[in-house]
Amino acid sequence: MFVFLLGCVQNTIAQIGFNTSYSKPLGDFGASFGKAASFELFYTQTSDDGKIIGRVGFFHAEYKPRLDTFPVFLVQYDNGYKIYPGSLVYSNHKETSFFIEYNFRIWRYKKVDFFIGGGAVVGIVKNVYKADYTPILTQSVNNEDYIAGLRVRASVSYDINAHFSVLANILYQQETLTDWSSKYPTKNIGIGLVYNIMKQEKEED
């Protein structure tokens, strides 16, 4: 893992961390699902000069639908259009994903580091929807689909002591189903705690 994350860097500092965010669905995803808490559990390696951070971990969020029932319609064509009213009921939208990302220090002021970076995400989403267009059609679908995507993160890290640092960050994540049929963009604003497994000895700039 060490070599995988920062393969070209000779000396690194290993860390584990936890981050919780206020996650806001964007775009069409935000039309159906509301804000939720998201969680990240990650392992990081920081180059010994503190300028590059490699991070791998898990992301989890569970978004609630914004309405109990969504008013939707069905269009039929038979010598002209006719539209039929229907309803759509969603379950919670659950996402669990694995991510890998790299962050680059762009500025440092005393014990505060500013990073910008990004990476890739793969995972799984689960939800159930029930569509009812009585008497034309009713269906219930259990979705369990693979997703893949990209993420960018801007973060500020403050070293509390040699072992702990806190992390405030804003994370944009864009994921799509593997058939490209649905996209799940989110904005996550969060705070986390990072524990240095080995004593931190960052170089001063």
Place this chain on the structure above:
Amino acid sequence: MKAIINTLLFLFVLLVLCSGCSKVQKNVHDYYPQVATTSAVVQADGSVLVKGTILSEGADPLSFVGFCMDTLPVPDMASNQKLVDTIYSNTFTASYPNLKAFKKYYFRTFAANRNGYSYGDVIAVGNVQIDSNTIDCKPALDSMKIVGNHREDSMKIYSATSPVYSTADGWVINVNAYEYGMILYFHDYPTQGTYLITNLSPDYSPYVRINVSSPLTFDTYLNSGTKLYVRSIDATHFEISFCDAVLPAGVDYSISARFRCAN
């Protein structure tokens, strides 16, 4: 190296941010259009003109706008649906002809965009009747008059089949007067309204066949262009009339009639 990282990050941010750019509405109901049912007014010909107003398109352009109608108090979108093609500065209209006079009808608008649909308020309309002043002439009740070739015959209608009955050729009313016979065919069950004869075939609504015996003898039909008025008199009776209906070339007579029958 720094330039490469900056460029990659810039492209990365652009890619991520621009792939889900539609704005998230704070209030989820703002995704849906908002419409109001402005009015539903009985017209002189017995039809009801319904008017709607678009209050908001919602978060996306409108896909469909229209009206629905039922005799139940909360009409469903699919009930007697009329979709509207043209919108004039946020207002749109549709006409519901051939309604029964002594029923109460409920109308409401709806609008849909790609997110979903919403309804306007319900407006109830009762006493849907043709204004008798719109009828071109008023032949005497239960009479037929035939005019042409320097003669004029008026006959009393002594029977009209009641109620309207169904045959393979459509809904039929048989009318009998002395020396005259008349059969009215309606493709669909006749309802109150003004019918225009446009096609001389029972496959189209309506079609009126005239059979006359002595002293004149012909068996023909009312020419296209004739207006046929069907007016509800009470909950169970129609009054049907037509005025100076021209018969086809070769039969130089025009004919008027007014009679009542059970619906």
